[in-house]
Amino acid sequence: MEDKETMPDALPAKPEPVKQPESPRISRRLWLSGAVTAATVMLVRQSVGKVAPVVPSAAPEVMTPATDLAAVDPTKVIGAGPSGYGTTSLFEKPERLTSLTSSRTPLQNLYGSITPSGLHFERHHGGIPVIDPDKYELLIHGMVDRPLVFSLADLKKFPSVTRTCFIECSGNYRSGKAEMTPQEICGLTSQSEWTGVLLSTIFKEVGVQPAATWFLAEGGDAAVMTRSIPVSKGWEDAMIVYAQNGEALRPEQGYPARLLLPGWEGNTSVKWLRRIKLSDAPFMTREETSKYTEKVKDGKIRQFSFVMDARSIITFPTYPVKVQKGWIEIRGLAWSGRGKIERVEVSVDGGQSWTAAELQGPVLDKAHTVFRYLWNWKGEETRIMSRAVDETGYVQPDYETLAAARESKGGYHFNPITKWLVKNNGEVFHDSPKSDDLS
Amino acid sequence: MDKSSVFKGYLIAIAALGAAIAIALYAFLRDPQEETPDKFGFGKVAGADRIKALDIDVMPDGRGLPAGTGDIRQGLIIYTEKCVSCHGNGEKVDYKLPGDALFVNQPAKKTKTIGTYWPYATTIFDYIRRAMPYNAPGSLSDQEVYHLTAYLLYANKVIPANTVINEHSLPKIVMPAKKNYVVDDREGGSDIR
Numbered sequence: 069m070e071d072k073e074t075m076p077d078a079l080p081a082k083p084e085p086v087k088q089p090e091s092p093r094i095s096r097r098l099w100l101s102g103a104v105t106a107a108t109v110m111l112v113r114q115s116v117g118k119v120a121p122v123v124p125s126a127a128p129e130v131m132t133p134a135t136d137l138a139a140v141d142p143t144k145v146i147g148a149g150p151s152g153y154g155t156t157s158l159f160e161k162p163e164r165l166t167s168l169t170s171s172r173t174p175l176q177n178l179y180g181s182i183t184p185s186g187l188h189f190e191r192h193h194g195g196i197p198v199i200d201p202d203k204y205e206l207l208i209h210g211m212v213d214r215p216l217v218f219s220l221a222d223l224k225k226f227p228s229v230t231r232t233c234f235i236e237c238s239g240n241y242r243s244g245k246a247e248m249t250p251q252e253i254c255g256l257t258s259q260s261e262w263t264g265v266l267l268s269t270i271f272k273e274v275g276v277q278p279a280a281t282w283f284l285a286e287g288g289d290a291a292v293m294t295r296s297i298p299v300s301k302g303w304e305d306a307m308i309v310y311a312q313n314g315e316a317l318r319p320e321q322g323y324p325a326r327l328l329l330p331g332w333e334g335n336t337s338v339k340w341l342r343r344i345k346l347s348d349a350p351f352m353t354r355e356e357t358s359k360y361t362e363k364v365k366d367g368k369i370r371q372f373s374f375v376m377d378a379r380s381i382i383t384f385p386t387y388p389v390k391v392q393k394g395w396i397e398i399r400g401l402a403w404s405g406r407g408k409i410e411r412v413e414v415s416v417d418g419g420q421s422w423t424a425a426e427l428q429g430p431v432l433d434k435a436h437t438v439f440r441y442l443w444n445w446k447g448e449e450t451r452i453m454s455r456a457v458d459e460t461g462y463v464q465p466d467y468e469t470l471a472a473a474r475e476s477k478g479g480y481h482f483n484p485i486t487k488w489l490v491k492n493n494g495e496v497f498h499d500s501p502k503s504d505d506l507s
Numbered sequence: 508m509d510k511s512s513v514f515k516g517y518l519i520a521i522a523a524l525g526a527a528i529a530i531a532l533y534a535f536l537r538d539p540q541e542e543t544p545d546k547f548g549f550g551k552v553a554g555a556d557r558i559k560a561l562d563i564d565v566m567p568d569g570r571g572l573p574a575g576t577g578d579i580r581q582g583l584i585i586y587t588e589k590c591v592s593c594h595g596n597g598e599k600v601d602y603k604l605p606g607d608a609l610f611v612n613q614p615a616k617k618t619k620t621i622g623t624y625w626p627y628a629t630t631i632f633d634y635i636r637r638a639m640p641y642n643a644p645g646s647l648s649d650q651e652v653y654h655l656t657a658y659l660l661y662a663n664k665v666i667p668a669n670t671v672i673n674e675h676s677l678p679k680i681v682m683p684a685k686k687n688y689v690v691d692d693r694e695g696g697s698d699i700r
Contacts, residue, residue: 193638194638194641194644207553207557207558207561208553209553209558209562214552215552215553215558216550216551216552216553217550217551217552217553217557218549218550218551219550222549222550225547225549226547226549227543272545272546273546273547273549273550284564286561286564290638290644291637291638291644292563292637292638292644292645293638294564294637342561343561345562345564347566349566349567349568351564351565351566351567351633352566352567352626352627352629352630353564353630353633353634354630354633354634354638357624357625357626357627357630358607358619358621358624358625358630358634361688364689364700367687368687368688368689369624369626369684369687369688369689370689370690370691371626371688371689371690371691372690372691373691373693374691375691375693375695377693406695407695458695460694460695460696461695461696461697462695462696462697463697465699469699470699473699473700474700
């Protein structure tokens, strides 16, 4: 205990012995820990020359707010050293918009088609569980020849597959006011490069019986959340993934392993996957009856609406930006759960005429696809909008068409064209349908 | 041994040698990566105990339901103690309940309750047992879950007072909303559904 008391606070309670470096070069770990002795600091200062004159006299040694750093000529002061795990620039603050059970991706602040892992939308039904990867197990049983339990290490031993696709919550439509960003309207969609094992590989391993038509996917969270999935999706392209954008899954994305059903409503890609049970019928869980079903015409309730219809949204220029006359690159995202985006059409005259936007290739299957459209704005008030067309020929409908087809003003799987009002002073607002129904 | 049989022997030997060379050549020239096997032998066999510990799902036909009976009055007592603070007592309130309203005393058009929206009674049992109460998930006994299921069916006017439910009767209950359910028929293309 005495040793601990005499040790600097920044060092861990039981430090590994630090080897005395042979050269004046000091141990990186020691340097980063902030536990360098006065003598070492002197040594370093001498070795890098005079730095004192350009540093404000009151400059703190360790952490400096961005504004203070910005006041310093970066060519006249040694920058920060390397770190174990990098972070975003001090000047960048993209953030998810959180509620009690979800958070939304800031679509309008992102570039390209990949969502940074820390900005992937969240939807939890019982919070984010803490699961020790060494204790993690996935049980597969029911109508199989060999019920098996896989550890995380077992899953990683199987042939791996990497694919890029979006995950979108089917309850991803909000409207009702002009001051809304893409994040608020449909921020429950995100895209990652996922790595894992094909579910078909696991199906062969356990010997799924021909009579099995559905499987239950069960999470290991406090909701022990469950969905029934047709076995055919398992043979087609379902995966059990353990990595996202090159590293282990984030806890909020299902660490250590989740189901991934490309193109299907996000709720079916069950996170923290702990059990798969093969059966001959759907289980009719709460999430596929009371929730994730939608009222459609003639008073019917539509169930097992798995596939996400094609959708697009302009992410620039959108509320709250203000644009100026001249060339504006209209940018946005388009995606379809049924395959590739065939084209995206943009209208800058309130929907009277439509022109094909440029798609950023390669256009991937069931993936966010970036589109761009160069627009020379003359300063007139107008409405701009985009509509996606996928390879099945599906054309993203406008709000009125969709509302009439469904006899509904919102709810799950609502994917209407989003319109943006560009005022003649350059302000941009969400041109919301006249509806406050957010069901 | 006559000449012809010796000759035959040579032929067989040459043929066998040729076949052996062909096989060796094939093995040498073919893609060194072996065929992907159907099975890798990864994972452990799941024993019956292990499966039983996790196998908690209940299906609409009653598969998975434990033996037991549910009593409406017992259910009301548990509901009052453990559920009402989030789900309300069926009366209109001027604030948003933390949980969904599961039943309403005065029918309202837009309220999605068990009685107006849930297609299967078994789902009530399955969901309460796996996920409720929200602040203590999985803490209820099967007996308590049966009582609550009975109470919620009664509060939604699906079963009359004094009904006792059990693992045989629960799957037979026809929920009012069942008739409204249709399976998704969207299939891409030009139709908007």
